[in-house]
Amino acid sequence: MSDKFKFPKDFLWGAATSSYQVEGGNSNADWWQWEKQGKADNESGLACDYWNRWKSDHDLLMELGVNSFRLGIEWARVEKADGVFDEEAIAHYREIFQDLKKRNIKTQVTLWWWTSPIWFQENYGFHKKESVEIFARYVKKITDELGDLIDVFMVLNEPMVPLGQGFLAKAFPPGYMNPFKFLRAVNNLSGAYKRSYEIIHKKYPDAQVGITYLYNWYESEGFGILLNSINRIAQWYRIDLFGNKIKGYQDFVGIHYYRLGKIRFNWRNVKMDSRNQIYMGFTIDENPENVMKWISYPEGIYKVLKQASGKFKLPILISENGVPTRAGIDDEERIEYLRSHLVFVHKAISEGIDVRGYNFWSLMDNLEWLYGYEPKFGLIEMDFKTLERKPRKSFYEYAKICKSNELEIEE
Numbered sequence: 001m002s003d004k005f006k007f008p009k010d011f012l013w014g015a016a017t018s019s020y021q022v023e024g025g026n027s028n029a030d031w032w033q034w035e036k037q038g039k040a041d042n043e044s045g046l047a048c049d050y051w052n053r054w055k056s057d058h059d060l061l062m063e064l065g066v067n068s069f070r071l072g073i074e075w076a077r078v079e080k081a082d083g084v085f086d087e088e089a090i091a092h093y094r095e096i097f098q099d100l101k102k103r104n105i106k107t108q109v110t111l112w113w114w115t116s117p118i119w120f121q122e123n124y125g126f127h128k129k130e131s132v133e134i135f136a137r138y139v140k141k142i143t144d145e146l147g148d149l150i151d152v153f154m155v156l157n158e159p160m161v162p163l164g165q166g167f168l169a170k171a172f173p174p175g176y177m178n179p180f181k182f183l184r185a186v187n188n189l190s191g192a193y194k195r196s197y198e199i200i201h202k203k204y205p206d207a208q209v210g211i212t213y214l215y216n217w218y219e220s221e222g223f224g225i226l227l228n229s230i231n232r233i234a235q236w237y238r239i240d241l242f243g244n245k246i247k248g249y250q251d252f253v254g255i256h257y258y259r260l261g262k263i264r265f266n267w268r269n270v271k272m273d274s275r276n277q278i279y280m281g282f283t284i285d286e287n288p289e290n291v292m293k294w295i296s297y298p299e300g301i302y303k304v305l306k307q308a309s310g311k312f313k314l315p316i317l318i319s320e321n322g323v324p325t326r327a328g329i330d331d332e333e334r335i336e337y338l339r340s341h342l343v344f345v346h347k348a349i350s351e352g353i354d355v356r357g358y359n360f361w362s363l364m365d366n367l368e369w370l371y372g373y374e375p376k377f378g379l380i381e382m383d384f385k386t387l388e389r390k391p392r393k394s395f396y397e398y399a400k401i402c403k404s405n406e407l408e409i410e411e
C-alpha cells in the first residue's frame with residue numbers, strides 16, 4: 001500500500017545556493033579576509049566554481065526537474081569600490097538569470113547573504129547610519145539592471161544570524177562583541193531593507209519582495225520559568241526583533257527550517273562561544289552522530305509553518321530546508337530527512353497554511369561558512385579537488401517529487 005501526497009498546482013519546487021558559498025573567487029568580500037585571517041576552517045578558494053560552471057549546473061537543475069532556483073548576488077563582486085559598479089559582473093549575472101528564464105526556471109534572488117565588500121566594512125559597516133544609503137544604492141542598481149529577470153526578491157538572508165555573529169559573538173565579520181553597535185546595526189539593516197522594498201516596488205509595483213528568517217523549533221530541556229522565558233526570548237531575538245521593524249514591508253515570508261534546538265542552562269558555562277553553541281550559559285543539545293551535531297525533528301517544520309502563518313499572515317516560501325551529513329553518493333539519511341519533512345509540509349498545506357514553495361538546501365555541497373567543506377548539504381556531491389559533480393541518490397528521489405508534484409509514501 002502506498003499513499004500519495006499531492007501538492008498544490010503551481011507549487012514552486014526548487015533548490016537553493018548562495019553566491020559566496022558556491023561561486024568561488026570572491027576576493028573583494030569581507031569573508032575572504034576573515035578566512036585569510038584563519039577564522040574559518042577552510043578558505044573558500046574556488047568553492048564550486050559556479051561562476052564559471054553555471055551552465056552545466058543549470059543542466060543539472062533541468063535533470064532535477066525544479067521549476068524554481070534560489071541563488072544570490074555577491075555585492076562585493078558587483079560594486080568593486082564605493083559607488084563603482086562592475087558592469088561586466090552585472091552582465092555575467094544577467095546571462096545566468098536569462099539562462100534560467102530560458103529554461104522556465106523561476107529566479108528567487110538574494111541580494112545580501114551575509115557578506116559585504118571589504119571597502120564597505122572599512123569605511124562604513126552596518127553599525128554606521130550611512131550604511132542605509134550605501135546599501136540602497138546597490139539595491140537600486142540591481143533593480144535597474146537585473147530586476148526584470150528576478151521573480152522573487154529575497155533581499156536579505158536571515159539577517160539576525162550575521163548581526164548576532166558579527167556584532168555580539170565576534171564569530172563573523174566585522175567581528176565585534178558590542179551590544180550598542182549590534183542594536184545600531186539591527187536598526188540600520190532593517191532601515192536599509194525598508195528602503196530597498198520601496199525602491200524595488202517603485203520600479204516593479206507587483207514585485208514579490210521579502211526576507212528569509214532562520215526559524216528552527218526551540219524547546220527547553222527541563223522545566224523552570226527561566227528556561228521557558230528563554231524560549232520566548234529566542235523567538236523574539238530570531239524573528240520578532242527584526243520582523244517587527246519591517247512590518248508592512250514584506251510580500252511573503254521566507255522560512256528556513258533545519259532542526260530542533262533544545263535549550264538548557266548550565267551556570268558553569270557562562271561565556272559566549274557560538275561555535276560550540278554556548279550563549280552566556282545557555283547551550284543547545286547536540287546529536288553526537290551528526291556532523292554539525294544537529295537534531296533532526298520533522299514535526300518541527302509543521303509547528304514552525306503554523307506559527308509563522310499566524311504571526312505574519314503572509315504567503316510562505318520555504319526558502320531552505322536540509323541536513324548536513326558526511327555522506328557519499330548513497331545518502332539514505334538525506335532521503336529520509338527530505339521525505340519526512342515534506343510529509344509535514346503537506347500536512348500544513350492541507351490544513352490551509354499558504355505555503356507556496358519549497359527549496360531544498362542545497363543543490364550541491366558548498367562552503368559551510370565557519371565549518372568549511374566538511375559538512376555535506378548537497379543533492380549533488382562535489383569533489384572540491386576536481387570540481388566534479390555527482391548527483392546523489394537523494395537527487396533522484398527529489399527529482400521524482402519535483403516532476404510529479406507529489407510525494408509517494410509506502411505504508
Ligand code: BGC
Nearest residue numbers: 018157158214256320361368
Ligand atoms: C544559511 C546558509 C547555510 C545553511 C546551513 C542557512 O541558515 O542561509 O547559508 O549554509 O543555513 O547552515
